[in-house]
Amino acid sequence: xxxxxxxxxxxxxxxxFVTLLAKSPVQPLQNTFNYGSRATxxxxxxxxxxxxxxxxxxxxxxxxxxxxxxxxxxxxxxIVMIPYISLAVRRLHDVGWSGKWVMLTEGSWYIxxxxxxxxLTGIVQVLLETFLLLSHIVxxxxxxxxxxxxxxxxxxxxxxxYV
Numbered sequence: 204x205x206x207x208x209x210x211x212x213x214x215x216x217x218x219x220f221v222t223l224l225a226k227s228p229v230q231p232l233q234n235t236f237n238y239g240s241r242a243t244x245x246x247x248x249x250x251x252x253x254x255x256x257x258x259x260x261x262x263x264x265x266x267x268x269x270x271x272x273x274x275x276x277x278x279x280x281x282i283v284m285i286p287y288i289s290l291a292v293r294r295l296h297d298v299g300w301s302g303k304w305v306m307l308t309e310g311s312w313y314i315x316x317x318x319x320x321x322x323l324t325g326i327v328q329v330l331l332e333t334f335l336l337l338s339h340i341v342x343x344x345x346x347x348x349x350x351x352x353x354x355x356x357x358x359x360x361x362x363x364x365y366v
Contacts, residue, residue, distance in 0.1 A: 240293055241362045242362060258283070259283060288309060291308070297358070297361075308346055315335050
């Protein structure tokens with residue numbers, strides 16, 4: 204069996220990556236108000252990478268640089284929050300958990316970050332926010348990275364992994 208060259212391997216990898224990015228961020232937006240079904244691990248993490256991290260960063264960077272507005276980042280976060288919470292609920296349903304766990308995983312994160320932003324200053328704020336960020340990442344990896352239940356569960360049929 205012949206080895207693939209670097210160029211063909213890279214083109215194949217980039218094609219797969221572009222296909223994932225083209226399909227994955229759109230489906231969660233179509234299911235924004237669907238809290239009763241299930242979502243795959245891939246759907247959740249690609250949405251998280253694209254809509255929760257990449258798009259707000261790029262938009263806030265270019266708009267704040269162009270218009271000099273720093274508040275735009277907060278507006279984008281609020282707009283992305285609704286589909287993200289819906290997707291988190293559907294991801295928990297795929298694992299077999301109730302969507303109420305979102306209040307623990309995401310609600311505690313937002314409340315503690317707001318508390319730290321408004322009430323603390325200096326090194327205490329930096330240390331607390333770093334600890335909160337790391338604990339939220341670990342919690343998200345453990346909870347949202349779990350393998351979904353096979354077949355049918357109380358929240359519906361196993362979602363089709365569309366890539």
